[in-house]
Amino acid sequence: MKAHTNKLCAVVTYSYTMAHLAEEAGVDMILVGDSATRVFSGLPDHRNMSLEQIFYHTQAVARACKRVKIMVDLPQATMEEGIEATVKASRWLIEEGKAHSIKVEGSSQLALDIVAAIAHADIPVVGHFTMLDIKDDRVHAKQQTNQEAVYQAMLALGKEFEIKGASTLLLSKIRPSIAAAITRSVDIPTIGIGSGPDCDGQILVLEDLLGLTYRNHPYYVKQYAQLGKLTSEAIRSFISEVHEGKYPDKSHSQPRQQE
Ligand code: KIV
Numbered sequence: 738m739k740a741h742t743n744k745l746c747a748v749v750t751y752s753y754t755m756a757h758l759a760e761e762a763g764v765d766m767i768l769v770g771d772s773a774t775r776v777f778s779g780l781p782d783h784r785n786m787s788l789e790q791i792f793y794h795t796q797a798v799a800r801a802c803k804r805v806k807i808m809v810d811l812p813q814a815t816m817e818e819g820i821e822a823t824v825k826a827s828r829w830l831i832e833e834g835k836a837h838s839i840k841v842e843g844s845s846q847l848a849l850d851i852v853a854a855i856a857h858a859d860i861p862v863v864g865h866f867t868m869l870d871i872k873d874d875r876v877h878a879k880q881q882t883n884q885e886a887v888y889q890a891m892l893a894l895g896k897e898f899e900i901k902g903a904s905t906l907l908l909s910k911i912r913p914s915i916a917a918a919i920t921r922s923v924d925i926p927t928i929g930i931g932s933g934p935d936c937d938g939q940i941l942v943l944e945d946l947l948g949l950t951y952r953n954h955p956y957y958v959k960q961y962a963q964l965g966k967l968t969s970e971a972i973r974s975f976i977s978e979v980h981e982g983k984y985p986d987k988s989h990s991q992p993r994q995q996e
Pocket residue numbers: 749768769770771772773810907909930940942
């Protein structure tokens with residue numbers, strides 16, 4: 738797809754119903770992301786996601802998908818258990834969860850080593866990183882202007898993920914000119930979120946793009962519908978009809994013959 742076809746379109750989602758709709762609409766990829774802690778469970782910190790929870794969501798999404806490729810987040814807590822645990826967990830998510838690739842988030846040496854180990858186990862792995870801070874050692878060590886140092890360190894990081902065996906890069910909130918340069922400098926596809934138009938693909942949280950979530954959205958979220966408002970209206974109609982004795986009416990009171 739990087740060289741020959743349309744840009745890759747991916748969404749983040751966590752449930753059978755949403756995954757089914759996303760596949761029907763034609764997305765190429767679904768990420769079962771650790772943002773489930775916020776969007777699905779209402780918890781503030783994605784580090785609260787356990788391996789068992791992400792496995793549960795992965796199976797739910799996989800039940801809905803026949804064509805779409807499923808990528809799944811390796812939880813932070815699993816990464817902290819070490820390389821062997823991450824490879825074992827990745828196998829479980831692929832073989833029993835029915836995901837197709839594992840996403841590893843971070844730019845630390847541990848994240849790079851985990852990518853290498855998962856790739857070595859013949860499991861497709863996605864490297865996910867965000868804009869390096871100018872306080873980062875890799876930026877600081879260079880005797881150049883900060884901006885040039887950030888640019889060089891980000892390019893080197895993208896290349897390093899590729900060398901370690903990543904089959905895709907997910908670039909989140911990276912300055913567009915840098916994301917474009919990373920995309921040109923690697924042979925694997927890049928998928929961007931908040932990283933400008935020049936990545937090989939784009940990803941958004943499905944609930945955000947549908948207008949179902951009420952948080953203060955970051956700059957890159959575009960709402961393609963206002964389903965939150967529609968949902969509230971529908972629920973209000975249900976409540977009114979129950980109060981007024983209009984629901985259930987005759988046609989919703991008898992099972993149909995085939996039921
Ligand atoms: O979990 C998630 O929603 C993500 C996105 C930032 C891509 O990792």
